[in-house]
Amino acid sequence: MIKEYRRVNGNNSSGIIYILGLFELTTKWGKRPEGLSEIAAAELAIKHVNHYNILPDYRLKLIVNDTRCDPGVGIDRFFHAIYSDKTIVLLLGTSCSNVTESLAHVVPYWNILQISFGSTSPTLSDRNKFPLFFRTVAPDSSHNTAKVKFVKYFGWKVVATFCQSKGEFLLPLNNLITDFEKENVTCVTSITFSLDNYKEQLKILKNSDIRILIAAMSTEVAPIIFCEVYRLGMYGDDYVWILQDRQEMWWNSRTECTSSELYKSVEGLILVSDYNVLTDNKTSISGLNNEFFESKLRVPKEQISKYASLTYDAVWAMALSLKDLGLVLQQEFNYKRNDIVCEFVRRMSSLNFMGVSVSTY
Numbered sequence: 001m002i003k004e005y006r007r008v009n010g011n012n013s014s015g016i017i018y019i020l021g022l023f024e025l026t027t028k029w030g031k032r033p034e035g036l037s038e039i040a041a042a043e044l045a046i047k048h049v050n051h052y053n054i055l056p057d058y059r060l061k062l063i064v065n066d067t068r069c070d071p072g073v074g075i076d077r078f079f080h081a082i083y084s085d086k087t088i089v090l091l092l093g094t095s096c097s098n099v100t101e102s103l104a105h106v107v108p109y110w111n112i113l114q115i116s117f118g119s120t121s122p123t124l125s126d127r128n129k130f131p132l133f134f135r136t137v138a139p140d141s142s143h144n145t146a147k148v149k150f151v152k153y154f155g156w157k158v159v160a161t162f163c164q165s166k167g168e169f170l171l172p173l174n175n176l177i178t179d180f181e182k183e184n185v186t187c188v189t190s191i192t193f194s195l196d197n198y199k200e201q202l203k204i205l206k207n208s209d210i211r212i213l214i215a216a217m218s219t220e221v222a223p224i225i226f227c228e229v230y231r232l233g234m235y236g237d238d239y240v241w242i243l244q245d246r247q248e249m250w251w252n253s254r255t256e257c258t259s260s261e262l263y264k265s266v267e268g269l270i271l272v273s274d275y276n277v278l279t280d281n282k283t284s285i286s287g288l289n290n291e292f293f294e295s296k297l298r299v300p301k302e303q304i305s306k307y308a309s310l311t312y313d314a315v316w317a318m319a320l321s322l323k324d325l326g327l328v329l330q331q332e333f334n335y336k337r338n339d340i341v342c343e344f345v346r347r348m349s350s351l352n353f354m355g356v357s358v359s360t361y
């Protein structure tokens, strides 16, 4: 693995390949400290790629900015980098699907390949719409099988869905309903809601008397919904709520309910998540196991993002798709070089390596 690569002492490179890294260090609801661990993971990967001379004669360099999980800010940061004196070859980011999607619409005009490490919206899987977009994180829809198996395991036969009316939540849920039907689990009712009508919609859900509830919503909306869940008494032993894990501890948010009321409503909540760490002391292409990787980030363990390992792997995926690509010389790349980005896409599509997240890419 790592020892196969020739080490480089000092900077003997003749060119720099710039990666624009767009992260979320803040959101409109406050600080997002785990964003720092994603930056640390990207910088660690860049250090390793450079140290092990994966791109002979070239060094990777990361330019970092914060999108605040706001598409407008994300686009502004992108153009700020594009119109600087540096040529951006690749875009790393983001972990907010709405920002990532806006950027994914724009990057083809600049022939910049984009890899996200934390955007899980299934909308981004549309290759026709987003030809230069890749991601190391799995889309939300990839957890449907686990949800169906979980429900089947407990022998539950009827479920209901409760979904925020936004495409990124509706799409995987629609597929999930089909998957349930194939397994003879009936989805009796599917209710969508917005912040304008959630109280009425929750009452309809309560009146349906279904107790296995598959929900999909953002972490911003979830505390508001679960405050109402508390008020309607739709929690406790009689209810099972199944949601996608978003990592954020949204039940600590301030709502019209007290903290203890909100905690009561989420007790027993089932969160479905992917597992992004190497197990069985396996090592990545760069020789890291999970423990070693986390220690190298130099970030308090509780602030390590579940997307940190995926960020590290995204940078390695970039480097490996640049490897031996004579055309990609920094002097030759410019924003009109569609031929170069097409070659990146071709290589990225067939990439296969052992990362620090559990997947092999």
Ligand SMILES: NCCCC(=O)O
Pocket: 095, 096, 097, 098, 118, 119, 120, 121, 246
């Ligand atoms: N990064 C959390 C997952 C939600 C999203 O893709 O926006």
